[in-house]
Amino acid sequence: MASINLLIAVCLIYVTFLFLVAFAAERAAAQGRGNWLRSPLVYTLSLSIYCTAWTFYGAVGYAARSGMEFVTIYLGPSLVMIGWWWFLRKLVRVGRTQRVTSVADLISSRYGKSNVLAIVVTVMAVIGVTPYIALQLQSVTLSLSIFSDPTGTTDGGMNLVSAGFWVALGLALFTVLFGTRNLNANERHNGVVIAIAVEAVVKLVALLAVGIFVVWGVAGGLSEMMIRIDNSEIGQWQVDGSRWTALTVLSGAAFLCLPRMFQVLVVENDDERHLHIASWAFPIYLMMMSLFVVPIAVVGLDLLPENSNPDLFVLTVPLSQGQGGLAILSFLGGFSSATSMVIVATLALSTMVSNHVVMPIWLSFQGHGATVSGDVRNVVIFARRVSILVIIALGYLYYRVSGGSGALAAIGLISFIGVAQFLPAMIGGIFWRGGTRVGALTGLLVGFAIWIYTSLLPSFGPDVVLSSTLLEQGPFGIGWLRPQALFGIKGIDPTVHAVLWSLLLNTSGFILGSLISFPKPLERLQGAQFVNVFAHSGHAHGWSGSAAQSEDLMVMAQRILGGPEAQKLFRREAQIQGHDRYLPEPTPDFLQRVEREMSASVGAATAHAMISQLVGGASVSVQDLMAVADESAQMLEYSNQLEAKSSELLDTARQLRDVNAKLTQISVQKDAFLSQISHELRTPMTSIRSFSEILRDGNELKPTEQTKYASIIHVEAIRLTRLLDDLLDLSVLENGQVSLNSARGTLADVIGHAVTTTQAGAAKSIKIDTSGLDHAIELHTDLDRLAQVFINLISNAQKYCKSSEPELSISALKTENVTCVFFTDNGLPIPIETHALIFEKFSRINDQDGSGAGLGLAICREIMVRLGGGIDYVTFEGGNRFEVRIPN
């Protein structure tokens, strides 16, 4: 007797093993060694997630209750696979060419990329699959309970509800770990697929092992087994034609529409040829899965007590025979079935939820920036993880509400009917160009409403959601609205009833809605793309069966390529075709050539779309239009960039011109300055050299001449020295290298010092009047530099004031911020036109004797700028006035 603890340990080891397999597969795929991962065998085995715990356990129960009818569940998918050429091939091709990620994506994409449809399908799928997930929870908990109560007669000695919770939690974590470790751009999951394939093998081996044990170990061989079957009730059950048909259609539909099946069939499909092999390999797998269902059911009914749960015969038969190991293998088979289904189903659903519900909402909150930033992937992964948890939580909730009561097969059928509602929109979508968004939406909503009303709600049992009165007499006593006998048609099996009405009204709604609504251009174009998928994807840009008129083609080509170019192209083609004088036939080759020529001018997509217009509207795909839009957008973007660039360039050019002008100006100024300096230096040098040579060579010079020439040399040497001093001073001031020594002192002291300095050894004297000076004025500045300015101004006045009684008056005015000192003489005013020049270097106004270099006032200006003040020449009646401003 296997203990629960042992079972849990086995489960954990098994899950770890699967995880390692998945991990290894993903690593192999990432390293490019994953070719074997995508073999037809793996593809076929991955399809086995169709066989869930329901099939594993429930098929035997189904057989025990309803005889051979369980076969229909295998028959539908087998027929779909065998008839793959008709529908599946097209579905897979559409899925691959349109890069479809889910059922919701397929339907929304087909009907004009409608987000509303995507959300409706997503919600429907979540609701439809929820019972199915509940079913897996139920089967795992039930099977666990068997090991504590092998008879299976009661709910066992353990708490089923809490067990269900832990199973749900375990499955959720498992799925999150498996499915959302990373985000694949193409929504393919190598690791998951390979794990499913392993699980497919485990469940097949387990079921075969139990079957072989039952036939040869319990019944005693094939012939004895056949006798037992003949004697049992199963062999005598009648085949109900309507139920068989309905169930076969239903299982076939579910096989195509279940989100998890769509995931493995279409999304994970790597090569259409795999489908070809799976078309016979998968029915064989299903056949092997069903091979021993009847023997196990018959033996179970024989061996076990009357009230045993037939859904658990696969476990209870080996257990009752003391085959603990076989029972554990069988448990693992059931566990595999449940886990693989839950993983893929929740993965598929979470993709739909995150892509069609969460992301659109998130993006609308983020604005445009989000599509370019890098954190979208994290958001997607997070959305998927949360979706997974929510979906499994919903399954658990359904399990709790429905009480885990119904037979496994019944719950499975409810799910099947729910998802089968996608079928009309799917088939219509890829076979009928007339299908519209309105039609699809109508059909889906009608079918889904009927499913909820006739199948889902009644499944909870009377008085849980729907009251028993409503079930028996209809809402408000309206008999023809009874959930299980719509329109007064009574006596049909509830399942058949639900399938019939939901699919019938769904299909009608789809067709009617499509006929009365007018499709948008995008729907029309997507419709063409889907319905004509083979024509498009086979040779996407080839032209065939053209109805294009050569004249039209010529007109268009001329418009795009220009007259001579187009005529040359057409003439050459006509020669190739062998009729010189006429326009060439619009053969597919020629059309392609024209398209290629045109695409060089207008872009590939535009060219394709234009040719399509001539050849026939059917060939314009959404991709073509999108590409046109993209190209125009790119061109617009490009032209905007060019415009920006060109204005940038203009700006740069303007700046360069400015800089160049400035440099030229500076260069001119520099040349002028150098010429000036050269002149100022060479002039005294010339006198010095000339007279020194005269003195050197002159032995006939008179003593007076000797003295005179020597004193010229002396004066010129002093002039030269002063010039050099001034130049150095100016260059220091202009380069800002001067260091100022601020100190406190009175203005009167500074002026007194300047007056004393200038009057010592001055050639000419000038009367200096400082009576108007306020002796209280204090200064805080570089007093030596300020004195230099004053000395300059006073000595200028001394030199240049041409007046009979030269006089200079110095006065001052202190305001809040500044102290102004005025130097006013009574000489001839400087001509007005030279006012602007006096502070410039080498500007010698009125310098008749040429003793100054014209740097004095320039130096004064520089000093005052350094001191934070200024110096200006002020127009003054009857003389010259300089104003010196010193900051307080």
Added chain:
Amino acid sequence: MKKRVLLVEDEPNIIEAITFLLSREGWHVDTQKDGATAVKRVRELQPDLLMLDHMLPGKSGLDILKDLRSDDQFKSLPILMLTARGQMRDRAEAEAAGVSRFMTKPFSNTEVLAAVRDLMRN
């Protein structure tokens, strides 16, 4: 009859020096400080030699040179130009305008006298 030289120069000490040198060589030296009236002075004096400073108040030595050379009367007048500006361009411009000799200040006395003798010989 002494040869006449007109010295157009605004620096008093340089005038003094050149006057001394050329007088000793037997020249009659006339001087002119202002550039603006220099050409008129040349017409009046009809000197045998013109010594011309480049930088003058009123009118530049170069402009005076151009004015004189544009007059047939002074096409062959020996003109010795002296400049303190030291710019290569000045020399090129003066030569293009037809200067007879171009010298840079400060000059050596022997150089100047040699140049004057040379100009007079041709």
